Amino acid sequence: MLNDGKLRLVTTSKSADRIETKVLVGGELSSRKGVSLPDTILNFSPLTEADRSNLEYAANLGVDWIALSFVQRAEDVIEAKQLIDGRAAVMSKIEKPSAVQDIDRILAESDAIMVARGDLGVELPLQQVPGVQKRLTRLARRHGKPVVVATQMLESMISAPVPTRAEVSDVATAVFEGADAVMLSAESASGQFPVEAVATMSDIAKEVERDALYEGIINSQRPEADTSSSDAISAAACSIARDAGLSSIVCYTSTGATALRVARHRPSQPILVLCTTKVTARRLAVAWGVHCVLTEDPHSVADMVTRACRLAAREGVAKLGDKVIVSAGLPFGTPGATNMLRVVRIEAQAVRAAHAHHQGIAAANAESMREPV
Numbered sequence: 001m002l003n004d005g006k007l008r009l010v011t012t013s014k015s016a017d018r019i020e021t022k023v024l025v026g027g028e029l030s031s032r033k034g035v036s037l038p039d040t041i042l043n044f045s046p047l048t049e050a051d052r053s054n055l056e057y058a059a060n061l062g063v064d065w066i067a068l069s070f071v072q073r074a075e076d077v078i079e080a081k082q083l084i085d086g087r088a089a090v091m092s093k094i095e096k097p098s099a100v101q102d103i104d105r106i107l108a109e110s111d112a113i114m115v116a117r118g119d120l121g122v123e124l125p126l127q128q129v130p131g132v133q134k135r136l137t138r139l140a141r142r143h144g145k146p147v148v149v150a151t152q153m154l155e156s157m158i159s160a161p162v163p164t165r166a167e168v169s170d171v172a173t174a175v176f177e178g179a180d181a182v183m184l185s186a187e188s189a190s191g192q193f194p195v196e197a198v199a200t201m202s203d204i205a206k207e208v209e210r211d212a213l214y215e216g217i218i219n220s221q222r223p224e225a226d227t228s229s230s231d232a233i234s235a236a237a238c239s240i241a242r243d244a245g246l247s248s249i250v251c252y253t254s255t256g257a258t259a260l261r262v263a264r265h266r267p268s269q270p271i272l273v274l275c276t277t278k279v280t281a282r283r284l285a286v287a288w289g290v291h292c293v294l295t296e297d298p299h300s301v302a303d304m305v306t307r308a309c310r311l312a313a314r315e316g317v318a319k320l321g322d323k324v325i326v327s328a329g330l331p332f333g334t335p336g337a338t339n340m341l342r343v344v345r346i347e348a349q350a351v352r353a354a355h356a357h358h359q360g361i362a363a364a365n366a367e368s369m370r371e372p373v
Contacts, residue, residue: 007025100124245326248270309347
């Protein structure tokens with residue numbers, strides 16, 4: 001199948017350097033279009049020499065995420081990670097049936113996955129794609145890995161200023177299912193109405209999250225806590241915030257693991273993540289419900305509480321008199337050591353400090369990243 005399945009051919013003979021086919025469904029074919037081989041696992045890496053060169057160039061530029069196309073098996077992800085060598089996070093694009101079959105191993109090796117429905121719908125029967133999307137979304141959430149739903153979400157907006165009603169429902173379904181992100185492709189890359197497409201997708205997501213059914217649907221899919229103490233503490237933070245009516249959840253993290261553990265429970269409260277590294281803060285931007293602020297490790301428990309209250313007030317996730325729950329790890333600065341929860345009230349001193357900051361510091365830049373505070 002060529003060009004997203006628009007052209008269909010069947011092989012009649014093959015040799016070492018040639019494949020002869022019979023055209024079943026013909027049409028116009030321009031250069032550089034994709035070739036899909038249904039029910040086939042190719043015995044070579046999806047990375048070409050040009051891919052390897054581009055991968056090295058991108059990693060050296062300091063990109064936050066590398067999205068790996070046409071993953072067939074976990075070994076493809078392992079190969080890419082070896083080349084990247086920790087310089088970027090890896091997002092596996094699930095767009096082949098073989099990847100769906102090996103999803104547990106792929107998810108274990110990936111930092112996030114993308115449900116790339118365009119090519120997935122070429123090689124799978126179209127009617128199976130919605131079920132696969134739901135299964136992958138829930139599986140990724142269970143493992144605390146971000147999941148992005150992509151391709152043809154607002155396809156008609158490539159050439160029209162408004163989407164179809166079916167497209168609106170499609171985007172809404174992904175949000176109701178708890179996807180970390182929904183992504184535009186040609187709509188914003190080459191379409192005639194990129195600004196309108198982005199605004200429309202944003203409006204749909206916001207409206208879904210205000211819907212009376214949203215919280216019930218999200219909570220019905222809540223994953224069970226795993227056996228680690230860090231995950232149990234993160235689950236407890238979400239439970240306490242919900243039961244006690246707290247205004248927000250504040251968590252300190254250096255690697256981002258604590259933030260992802262909290263996000264997988266999809267709490268109704270905002271998640272304020274205090275990061276010690278800019279790399280972590282930028283990578284976490286794709287995660288569900290997370291707002292990151294760059295800061296330093298606290299020097300003491302008192303400093304941890306004071307800093308959390310001040311930043312919660314500054315970022316608008318809590319106001320005077322509100323209570324927030326703070327998670328952190330002792331000793332401070334130790335990755336993966338989340339072992340403490342504190343429920344604290346926002347006092348006047350924190351609000352005054354936040355107000356002084358807004359008076360004396362210019363508005364945040366477009367990436368919502370702050371200098372260390």
